Amino acid sequence: MTRSEQYQRVLRYFDRDGDGKVSASELSHRLALMGGELKLNEAEAAVESLDSDGDGLLGLEDFIGLMEKAGEEEKMKDLKEAFEMYDADRNGFITPNELKKMLMKLGEFKSVDECKAMIKQFDLNGDGVISFEEYKLMMQ
Incomplete structure (x- = not known):
């Protein structure tokens, strides 16, 4: 499975209504089901900052940007924790x-x-x- 196919699969999980895009409410809801927490206003801000076509939704490319940004934030958090050990x-x-x-x-x-x-x-x-x-x- 290619990286693009993996992202498409994750996008489909978040896309509750099947329109091929992820709304702020879908993002917040699915993250809550996964044990995370993203308040609706935070999800709206995330969608707004990554929405490349201005429709208020995350398409595949926008969603990939979100996933990569989350990965970088997690990496930075891990680096900070390791640094603090020293x-x-x-x-x-x-x-x-x-x-x-x-x-x-x-x-x-x-x-x-x-x-x-x-x-x-x-x-x-x-x-x-x-x-x-x-x-x-x-x-x-």
Whole structure:
């Protein structure tokens, strides 16, 4: 099954009235059935922002955009959670000491100097720590 066929299949699931497009109410309703939550006004805003032909509905291409955007948001959420595991003091940066502690938890023993060298590889601005932006680039 191609990616396009997969998206068409998902679109058909969301498309309760069978018109080939997804309305805000269909989007909200189906997500609720799947255990998610998207209030109607949020669904309306999502549809409005992705509706390429102005009919107030999501066609296949619009729906693909929605699915890809949701996938990117999920990926970003996962990256943020992983970053926060390293950023023990929650200051927005991974320091050599924080990296050393996390690596120890993972069973890898490195010195602070080794951690500094690891950080230096991805430290774009040379401040000696890894910011979330640098972490995102490193993880891609």
